[in-house]
Amino acid sequence: MNPIIITKRSIFLLSIILFSLNANARQPQQESENQSNVKKLIPNDDDIILINENGKKIHLSDLKGKVVIVNMWATWCQPCVEEMPAINRLKKKFEGNDNIVFVLLNVEADMEKGKKFMKDKNYDLPVYVAADKIPSKYFQGAIPTTLIFNKKGELEVQAQGARDFDRPEIYEALKTLTEQAI
Numbered sequence: 001m002n003p004i005i006i007t008k009r010s011i012f013l014l015s016i017i018l019f020s021l022n023a024n025a026r027q028p029q030q031e032s033e034n035q036s037n038v039k040k041l042i043p044n045d046d047d048i049i050l051i052n053e054n055g056k057k058i059h060l061s062d063l064k065g066k067v068v069i070v071n072m073w074a075t076w077c078q079p080c081v082e083e084m085p086a087i088n089r090l091k092k093k094f095e096g097n098d099n100i101v102f103v104l105l106n107v108e109a110d111m112e113k114g115k116k117f118m119k120d121k122n123y124d125l126p127v128y129v130a131a132d133k134i135p136s137k138y139f140q141g142a143i144p145t146t147l148i149f150n151k152k153g154e155l156e157v158q159a160q161g162a163r164d165f166d167r168p169e170i171y172e173a174l175k176t177l178t179e180q181a182i
Contacts (some may be wrong), residue, residue: 048138049131050103053115057131063101064153067177070103072134072145075110075117079162080144086165088123093171099151099178103128107143148174151182 048060048070060068071087073080091102104125106114114127138158139145148157156177163170 046135046137048105048134050105050128051111051131052128053111053126058128060103060149061153063149065151065182066098067100067151067174068103068147068149069100069174070105070138070147070149072105072107072139072143072147074106074108074143075113076108077143083144083162083165084121084123084125086163088125090165090171090174091125094174094178097178100174102126105130105134107134107139148177150177151180 050058050060052058060070071083073084075081087102087104094100094102102125104114104118105128107130108114109129111127111129114129117123118125118127138147138155140160142160144160144162146157146159146163147155150156
């Protein structure tokens with residue numbers, strides 16, 4: 001097993017992402033083991049199995065090699081709805097960048113309702129639903145919850161509560177993650 005090497009650059013990037021996400025929280029953050037800022041490799045038993053808009057099953061682990069942003073949301077969740085325009089703008093900034101994937105995971109498990117929401121709001125965000133139970137280490141029921149995985153499939157950020165994804169620091173930190181080698 002390869003040891004995890006933490007460089008000054010990776011600590012700096014992680015600090016920027018976490019500071020930016022936590023600086024704009026709309027609800028208090030609670031420290032827990034599941035919100036740890038320590039990178040964790042996604043083992044197969046902790047994989048998230050998704051279904052995309054075309055009905056295809058995708059394992060989160062299949063997306064290794066790309067930065068993956070998973071935003072867990074619901075159409076009835078006001079904080080989710082409030083942060084959605086900023087997520088859409090962030091995704092547009094990465095248009096054409098194949099090294100990043102946005103996963104808008106509708107926890108209502110209602111694909112049609114999620115797709116209708118995106119269409120009605122003119123968002124270019126892909127809707128997914130979970131094909132199986134989401135491991136509790138990633139989701140304890142609080143929405144929105146955002147997970148950011150690096151190209152190695154390691155969890156970089158786990159944040160509960162709405163965020164301001166328009167912050168330039170978030171864009172720059174994600175851009176740097178997309179440029180890092182695996």
